[in-house]
Amino acid sequence: MPAELKYKKIRIRVFAPATVANVGSGFDIFGFALNTPGDELLLQVTTRPGVKISRITGEDGQLPRAAEKNTAGGSIMAMLQDLGADFGVQMELYKKMPIGSGLGSSAASAVASVFALNSILKKPFGREELLTFAIEGEKIASGASVHLDNIAACLYGGFVLVRSRKPPDIISIPTPQDLYCTVIHPRIEIKTSMSRQMLRNQIPLETAITQWGNVGGMITALFKKDYNLLSRSLKDVVAEPVRSILIPHFQELNDLAIRNGALGCSIAGSGPSVFALSAGKSTAKKIGLALQKFLSGQQIENDLYISAINQAGPKIIKLEKK
C-alpha cells in the first residue's frame, strides 16, 4: 500500500493556541501560549496533490480560501514541498479566536496545519523544521519581516525567548505554575503593519539599556519564581509608549489591572488586546471582570480570556482512522 493511501485513512483534528507576544519588555523576543482561545483545524491527506481548504468558519469571511494566500495553506505547502510529496492535503479551519486581535491568530493557523500533518505522518519533522514551515505561512500574513514570537510560542508552548530570528534560536523558559494571564480584547481593528510603522527606527541608547535591563529581570524572575521582580521588569519603554495611543483607554485598563492585583499589564503583540499577568486564577478573573466591566461601560465590545500559561502548545483533539 503506497504511503499516501495509508495516511489517507487518517483524519486529525488539532488545536493550536493563541499567544501573547512581546510580553512587556521583551519586544519581538518574548512570547507565551494560552490555553484559550485558539484555532481548531481538521486535516486529512488526499491522493490528489496540492492543498485544498474546504471550509473556514468563525471569521466572517475575512480569510482567503486559496491555500497560497492563507497562512495555514502556505505553511502546509512549504512542508509538502520539503517532503517532495506526491499526495495532497485537505483541511477545514475553525477560527475560534478573533483575527487582528494581537493574539497571534495567523500564527495559530500556521502552526495548527503543520502540527496536524506532521502528526499524521508520524513526526518526520522536529520542532525547528515545523517552525520554518510555519514561518513560510506567516510571511503571507506579515510580509518578509516575519516575527517569530507568536509562532514560536504557539508551536513550543510555554514561555519562549526568541534569542535570534535569523537563524531562529528559540529557548524555552520555565514559568511558575500559578502564573495566570488575563486578556481583554477590545473589538477594534489595528493593523500589525500600522502598529509597527509607529515605532521609530532608532531609539535612545539609554532607553535600550532600560529595556534590556528589564529583559534580564523578566527571565530571572521566571527562573526564580520572583513575582516582585517580574512586576518590576515587565515594563516596556520602547513599543508601549507609542503603540498604546492606538488602544482606547489603555492607561485606564492598565491602572485598573494593577489596582486589581496584576503583576503587570501591557499590550499583547501589536494590540489591540491588552494582557495582565497575575499570581493565581482568582486574581486573573477579578482583573478580567474589572476590565470587561470598564470597557462595556465605554460601549466597547470586547472578549475576555483567562488562562494559565499553556505548556503543551498545539495538541491533537481527535485522531480518526477510517
Added chain:
Amino acid sequence: MPAELKYKKIRIRVFAPATVANVGSGFDIFGFALNTPGDELLLQVTTRPGVKISRITGEDGQLPRAAEKNTAGGSIMAMLQDLGADFGVQMELYKKMPIGSGLGSSAASAVASVFALNSILKKPFGREELLTFAIEGEKIASGASVHLDNIAACLYGGFVLVRSRKPPDIISIPTPQDLYCTVIHPRIEIKTSMSRQMLRNQIPLETAITQWGNVGGMITALFKKDYNLLSRSLKDVVAEPVRSILIPHFQELNDLAIRNGALGCSIAGSGPSVFALSAGKSTAKKIGLALQKFLSGQQIENDLYISAINQAGPKIIKLEKK
C-alpha cells in the same frame, strides 16, 4: 567607653575584587567579580573626625591622596556622614590591580573602604546601603553618570544584573562552578569618558532587539548552565563594534581566544582589557597563554589574570584587635 574608642582598637585589612562589566551583550547591566586581581585596604577608626589616606601603593602616584578626591575616601565620607559619626577613619590603600584597565579599579577601592568600615562597626548597613555609599565614591572617578555594573559586582560578588540604575535594582544570577574567566590587559590607556563618547546616543531598533535577545540568552544560559547558549548570547552588537577600535589587535585576540576554546570574548568594561569565558581552568589558562604570547610578540606589555567567578565579593583578610 565611647563607641569610637572601642572601634579604635580594631584594624582591618580587606580585599575587594576586580570586576568585568558589560560581559558582552549586557552593556551597562551585567558584571561579575574575579578572585584576582583586586585591591587591599587597611582601615582603622580614629578619634579625630575626617578621613585620612595615609598611604597608597602600587599606582605610581596616579591617585589623589585627598580623601574627597579619592573614590575610597569619598565613599567613606558618605558613610560617615550618614552615621553622623563623631569619629574619623585612617586608611592605607594597596592597589594590586592596574588603574584604567577596564577592570573596575575605582569600584574596588570604593567597595573596599565601605566594606571595611562596615565590618569594624559590626555591620550597621546592608548591601543596598553600602552600594549607595560606594556610588558616592565612584562619582568622583566617573562624574554624575555612574554605572553600577562594576560596583555592584564587586560588592555583591558573583554575576549581577543591574536591572535598574535609578533606583538601584541589583539581582544576583547563579553561575556554573567551572565557569572561568581569562583577562588580558594590554598596558595602554583608554579613558572611560572617551570610550563612552564613542557610543552613539541613538541605536537602530533592530540592533537593540538583537542585543536584548542576547541579554535574555545570557541569563537563561547561566540559569540552565548551557554553555552553548552562553556562547551564542555573549555577542555585543552595540558597544564592541565601536569601542574595539581603541584596542590594538582586538579582532586577533578575539579569534585567538575562540580558537583556543573560549565560549566567547569581549571587552572588559570600557577596555582596554579583553576577557574570555571558558568551561574549566585549563582552557582558561590555555587561552591566557595564547593571548599573552601574541601581545608580547607585538611588543605590547600586558598583564594576564585567570580566575573563576568570585562568589564572595569583598572579604576580610585580617582583623587585629590592639
